[in-house]
Amino acid sequence: METKVMRLAGLASILCLLLVSGGCGERKVEERKEKVTDLLGRQVEVAIPAKRIVAIGPGTLRLVCYLQAASKVVGVEDAEKRWQPFEGRPYLLANPQLRDLPVIGSGGPGSNPDPERLALVRPDVVFATYLLDRGQADQLQQKARVPVVVLSYGELSTFSAEVEESILLLGKLIGEEKRAAEVVGYMKRCFEDLSRRVKDIPVSAKPRIYVGGLGARGSHGIESTQAKFPPLVALRAKNVADESGREGSVMVDREKLLQWDPEVIVLDEVALPLILSDYKKNPDFYRRLRAVKEGRVYGQLPFNYYATNIENTLANAYWLGSLLYPRAFRDVDPVRKAEEIYSFLLGRPLYQDVARAYGGFKKVEFK
The missing domain is CATH 3.40.50.1980 (Nitrogenase molybdenum iron protein domain)
Known part of the structure; x- marks a missing residue:
């Protein structure tokens, strides 16, 4: 009887070793x-x-x-x-x-x-x-x-x-x-959706637009913009900054902006306090701009803040699309779309939080 028990104990020990070496229990993942x-x-x-x-x-x-x-x-x-x-x-x-x-x-x-x-x-x-x-x-x-x-x-x-x-x-x-x-697939689908919506809009029906106050290693005034600005590229829009012949960040001379005189101006809301403060000091410059005179100046969510907020950029693209081409975006609620984008990329609807801090999708009033 004793011999049988010892034999069984020995077999159990061998079985345990085999199971551990074969991956039973905590398996050690090879690096x-x-x-x-x-x-x-x-x-x-x-x-x-x-x-x-x-x-x-x-x-x-x-x-x-x-x-x-x-x-x-x-x-x-x-x-x-x-x-x-x-x-x-x-x-x-x-x-x-x-x-x-x-x-x-x-x-x-x-x-x-x-x-x-x-x-x-x-x-x-x-x-x-x-x-x-x-x-x-x-x-x-x-x-x-x-x-x-x-x-x-x-x-x-x-x-x-x-x-x-x-x-x-x-x-x-x-x-x-x-x-x-x-994530990559979602971004591509957004780009394709934006481009599909505007592909049949004739050039003559596209207003000239300028996006100012874009961050570039810090906050800047209305003179800071981008040529080939991603949302406007996706929307095939007429970005006046593209006329600079450059790509990426551009600091525009104020006289040049007056010369371009865009029909629509969009201001990054990180820079909005700086721009509104400048307006109080230089109201004549702003009042000469057609978009200001006609009340077609709008805010957008922060574009650059320690590099580009890609989720904000996607949301801004749908907002800008609804401003520039309302018929093509008539089925899009920019706020709901922003919440969808935040939820997919960051796991939470965050538009209301960002809008409380910066203003959100709105018209900018110069007072």
Whole structure:
């Protein structure tokens, strides 16, 4: 009897070892390392999927939030905690817990990453945009002893190939490939829908439009605009700034704006207090503009705030479409569409919060 019990105990021990080695109980996932090419063309070896991540530089954390991966973030820049109102960066409204994480550097345009602070939070990978060139990225990787993968918004951000590539690469490295494909697909469908609605509108029926007060490394007045402004590209609109022959941010001389004299002016609401203050000092300039005289000046949600708010840009595109081509957008409620966009990209309807802070979709009154 004793021998039988001992034999059974021995068999049980062997069976237990076989089950553990075969994956019973807590299965140890083998670390898979892969070399990827980042948006600077650098080859970086990363353990996939990364579970602990840091996102530094303008706009990087926003892309992480689009992939519903805020829980993987282990540290944030001080700028993300300090710069207010948070409504200017809706990804922080949707993920307020990010502001409670350890600080891993100062953040902000032109700031230098802090390799020591980065190392302290033990990330599997650091994602970055704009702050780093090839040499700086390699140097940070060497000092922090963490893979550094550089992403990009491109020159024109929303609808750009660089944004698409960045989202897909990010998704691959953090195990969110399905969500990344969904996000890219949603953005493409928005672009296609906007373009489809306006494709048959003749050029002669399109009003000339100017978008002013766009942020570019800070807040600026009415002179700050963009040529090839993404929402207007999608809408095939007549953006007077395109006549500059440039692409991206443009600072326009006031005389040039008077010369263009657009029929519609849209002002970014981050800069609206600055522009209305300037109006009080220089009312004659503004009163000479046709759009001001005819009451066709409107506000839009913050476009750039630590890089481009892509969700706001998509919402703005539908708002601008309804202003420029009301018949083509007669079935669109811009506020409801904005809430749909926020809900898909950031998981929550946020329009009312942003509108309370900045004004939302409205006509701008010069008083």
